[in-house]
Amino acid sequence: MATGNGNRKSPSNAVKIILVIVAVVFLISWISKATTGMADSTWLNIRDGFLITFAAFLTLSIFSFLYNDNPFYKFAEHLYVGVSAAYWMCLGFWSIIVGNFVPHASKTLSTFFKVPFQEYSWFYYVAFAFGVILLMRLLPKAGWIARWPLAVIIGTTAGFNLSRYLHSDFMSQVGNTFQPLFVDWQGAGHFFSNLSLAADGQLVMSAGNWIVVVGVLCGLVYFFFSKEHKGMFGAASRLGIWILMITFGASFGYTVMGRISLLVGRITFLFDDWLSIL
Amino acid sequence: MKRQLPLMLVFLLGAFMIIQYFVPAQASLDAYEFILDWMIIIGIFAMALGIWSLMRVSWHKIKRRSHDWQYAALTLAGLFIMVLFGFEPIGGGLKSYLWLQFYEFVMVPVLATIFSLLAFFMASAAYRAFRARSLLAAVLLGSAMVLMFRVLPLGPLSDPINELAGWILVVPNLAAKRAILIGVGLGMVATSLKVILGIERSYLGRD
Structure with missing residues (x-):
């Protein structure tokens, strides 16, 4: 090369x-x-x-x-990198700097960018100053100052994620897992006399809830590596793999269908919009 | 100063974000909004930093006439042209004709095609992964097939396949997704705590 x-x-x-x-x-x-x-x-x-x-x-x-790999692919790839970088930069400038900072910073700038002025707030100047300090990373001797705004982002994100994930990804999921294992239970006699395989029947609904509860527990056991997967624990772990495999297969199927639909879109563009032969 | 102040900032802001979650007062909500605005404004400068880095790397490639330097020039040309269109006094801003055309006829086709390209690579990956060499691989294969056949017109088989796909999504898929999400939630809480308490400091870099 x-x-x-x-x-x-x-x-x-x-x-x-x-x-x-x-x-x-x-x-x-x-x-x-x-x-x-x-x-x-x-x-x-x-x-x-x-x-x-x-x-x-x-x-x-x-x-x-x-x-x-060929020159045509490289052409499209590099053009895309440049264009998309500029796209996001302009979008960020207009929506965040002009849309968020300017209305709180200056009447003159608000008039210049044609955005309604809201009110002065020194908080926004501090954020802007932190942003400028972040650019100090480009200076070799003053690069360490860029840790301050980085610390603001990391600290805020960590605190925000802790409560958010604890609430939505942990407590909500645990809460929703514990559904009644015998849906609408009115005794064995009622259960057997109304036995049906319909999707909204008592048997199927109850079986579904059993599978969800057992599946979640076994899935968690599979991801628990502090104990050797042997005996009952190993059996639960193996059941967890089965449940996970079904999910991975479903996700794979979904992704493939999504990509195929994108491919159909591009082929339709080529044959219809470009060549006009469809 | 170099390490202590950032650690203190991380602790204070992290603790504040946790505490404000439990304080449903207006002042707490206002402060939360301010901090989120801060994050967004600082974040945009981080993007500027990334774009500066892209420009610097591309410029060095051109200056040194290194391998494939022409493509680096193309990247810079695309970047400057798009910025020009996006700058209101010259190009007309985000609603200008040229800006929208560049988006529609350069960004959209390339991005959609790159993602659609994955269909081919996934097909070859699927061939390797889906050979039913074991019972577990067969389960993976069966589940994926049911989900893929769901959208195909298969006559009398369509309804049962649709029902089965729906059941897979709502029952076993939900169970495994929940297990994964609970794990992710716990992992995120542990990581966030490590960061806030200053146990995890890799973001500070070397000194």
């Missing part, structure tokens, strides 16, 4: 030919889209044709990675 100034290979003739062919194909596509466009003016047709052709080019460039 060439890494320095010397020893750098120029593209081979085959690569150059491929690049020219791809450029010509997409140029023809652009011209074709521009001439068959439905917009009011020629300029709009040329512009829309270019945008759709470029999006198709980027889509195919990413798909080309299925063959191997």
Whole structure:
């Protein structure tokens, strides 16, 4: 691999030919889209044709990675990195600095950015100052000062997460697990005389609650590594794996279907929006 | 000063966030809102730091003419063009035509295609993972198949498969997800406590 100034290979003739062919194909596509466009003016047709052709080019460039890493994929990848970084930066600037800080900081700036001024608050200046201090990380000798704003973020997040996770991920989940193991129990006679396999029947509902309670306990046992998984504990752990496997399979199935639907979306874009053959 | 003040800040703010959760007074809620605003404003500077780092790395690549430096130039070009469009006095801001077009015809196609690309890689991974070599692998395979077949038009089989998929999601899937969430909750509480009490200090870096 060439890494320095010397020893750098120029593209081979085959690569150059491929690049020219791809450029010509997409140029023809652009011209074709521009001439068959439905917009009011020629300029709009040329512009829309270019945008759709470029999006198709980027889509195919990413798909080309299925063959191997190549210049087209790298082109799309690097362009995306730059564009998305700028996208999030601008979004952050307008929604947080302009939307959150400026209305509390300055009337002049609020007028300049056309946002309604709310009221002065020194709290926001402190936050802004902490933000600026965070940028000190770029200075080698003053980099340590950047720990202060970092500490603000970490301390706040830790405190916030402790109560939030304790409430939602622990207490709520534990509370919801303990459902009645015999749903609507009115005695054995009633149970057997109304026995049904319907999804909303007493048997199925009760069995579901049993599976949830036992599944949660066994799943937790599987993740408990302070005791050797032997005997009853090992049996519970093995049952936990079964429950976990069902869940992992379900998650996998869901993810695959999500990706396939995205793939269908991209193929529809290529064949319908770009090539117009659907 | 270099280590003690950050540790103190972490402890004070962490303790404050825990205590305010149990104090349902207006002042406590206002302080909570302020602190969250602080976090957001400071966080945006962290993003600026990341973008500066991206620019610096790309610029060094271009300056040194290192391998694939042209792509670094492309990254910078994309970044500056998008920033230009997003800057209201020049490009028109977030509602400008060019900004929205760049989003729709560059960001959306690339992101959607990258994610859809995973369908191919998952298919090959599935081939390796789903060979029913053991009973547990068969369970994984069966559960995934039921979930995937749920959306296919399979005639008379559609209804039972739908019901089975619904049951899998609501009963065993819920049980395992709960076990995982309880574990995550406990882990998060332990980690947060370690951070607040100053036992976990790796975020301070070396000195």
